[in-house]
Amino acid sequence: MYVADVRCECGLCRHTQMQRFYHSTPLHPLTLAHLGKLVGEVPQKADYACENCGEHVGPEQVVDAVLTYGFPDDSGVIRAFVSIPHRRHDALQSSEAPKVEYELISRRRLDPQELPGWEPVGERGVVKKRLDEAVVERILGRAFSPKLLWVELFEDWVEDPDGGAYACAAPGYWFFIDQSEDLTGELAESIDDADFCDASDAGDLMVIPLLESIPSALATHRYPEQMPGHWREWMSESAREALDAGDAWAEAHVSRSGVVEIMRETFDLARLTYKIDETAVDVFFSEITTPGEEVYGRGVAVSSVLRRAVYTGITPQESGRLTAEEIVGMLLRVWEPK
Template sequence: MAEPFVFRFAPGEHGEPEVMYVADVRCECGLCGHVQMQRFYHSTPFHPLTVERLGELLAQVPQKAGYECENCGEEVGPEHVAQAALTYGFPDDAGIIRGYLDRTGDAPEVEFELEARRRLDPQALPGWTPNDERGEVFDRLGESTIERVFRRVFNPKLLWLELFEDWAADPEGGAFACAAPGYWLVIEETEQAASELADEIDDEEFREAYDDGDLMVIPLADSVPAQLPTHSYPDQIPGRWQTWLPEDIRALLEGGNAWAEAYVSRSGVVEAIERTFGVAQLTYEIDQTDVDLFLSKITTPGDEVYGRGVAVSAVLRRAVCTGITPGEAGRLTAEEIAGMLLRVW
């Protein structure tokens, strides 16, 4: 059976992308005690999403409950929620976070189940308690836990901010970190110093990708794509670095007093785009040059053709410019194209 295509993103207010999460509640009727479940497919703004915000969304899940009991006709609402669950899947398929809220005891209990390298299945039921045979279970959700389980940070924007803070406190030697597989961030005083730091990085995956020529080096301050087929004005793209970097850091970059760049894997973006197009049953042609790869003639099963192609370099720039992972940028861009072709975006 073919894998169904599910849009993980949706256009929000002012074109800001929103990302899907699944909310479930198990309610007990206050009159007859009949148990029913409700499921909701919701979305939340993608660019500002953090671990803390995910916890807030879990706490708000019971407020969504509301129906007429199928057994006795009594109104059932948030006060009748015994258990709630929230499921979030990273758009780059790094894994799934399931949050559980249990209100059957004397005090509400919250737990999280993290399952790496698992794609979100919007039809799968999460159960009402964590399953430690399926994933790793924690009573708190933190950045260090996310990084250990999924090998990526939750939101690369926050890693940029942390790196700038570390570098400002101790500029000597620069700052370096891995945000996700195939995505490394570097900060130094000058471009030359950043290049020298990259030459000294002792990271096996980085060195292998670097030596294989798979990495594109993109300065943060010059990361806006010149052209992006899904946006008429790429310099106004939602999530661009000017909207989330503090003013003092922007001044350093724009004044040439700091240099920040990302090393980004081309193959990771290509994989994300091709997989999304494949599940959406879109065909395409690939043209490759010495410096870039271009996907064109993107066509639906009904022979509708997208009028513009997409350069992999532009998607890589989008990832850096907006502080998301390469896989997320690939998935988001591919979904925007699919949404336009299928007239749902």
């Protein structure tokens, strides 16, 4: 979901007024390039009658525009500030070009009520002139799009296959590629990443081969093979062929604990009660019950939520949030298994 704000100066009376828009955007096709396109479209949204004089105000009167995007797993908020200074009636330099700046705020949930301010202050986040994958990874600790990370990791590996390739896509989420399952396993044994080693030693990681990632037991989806955003839709053809032919092996190592936490949070927020059972290899939510005693009968295994993350190239916490919200939706009868 994102929030778009525009601030305009009325062409007739110079009265300044703002307008806000709430939009949902499909998660799966969203990339940084697509976000950039959405930012460019924000000024086009302005459309109202001036509250002071009644004159129509539109895109030509926009002096500031802000887009605020929040990741579904609360990993952070990205704000894009567009300023079109030459449109101000008191502009000193009529030639000053429009500019865009970005503010990235880590581990933060999108608050739809919060006003953004019209320029980045950097009090809570980091301000950047340019937004690219490297900036998102450094400041928010995640890939903007884990799907694109898989695609790029494959490209890197094909160029230099010796020793395999790996990347951290988000906290508790690592991708590995090599020629075979054995070599990939050896690579995972050998990497120098303290978070990975800690999670691995704690038995918190589930290993999910990309080829076998289909979440067949996920109760929120009747036809999981057709789940929107699955990896065969966006992985390069050469990578798909190599995987299917057994010339390449790709697997994700995924943390359970972060997913359990976000699912608990989502159920708690909806005032659902539930039971949690833990085995050495999985965690089960069962007896998920509304305050009105409505019970979700099937329960949910965290392993299938982790599979969904890998199968559709989203973060484990995004998968946890989506799945838990779907279960809440089923109990409230606003969501149907697809």
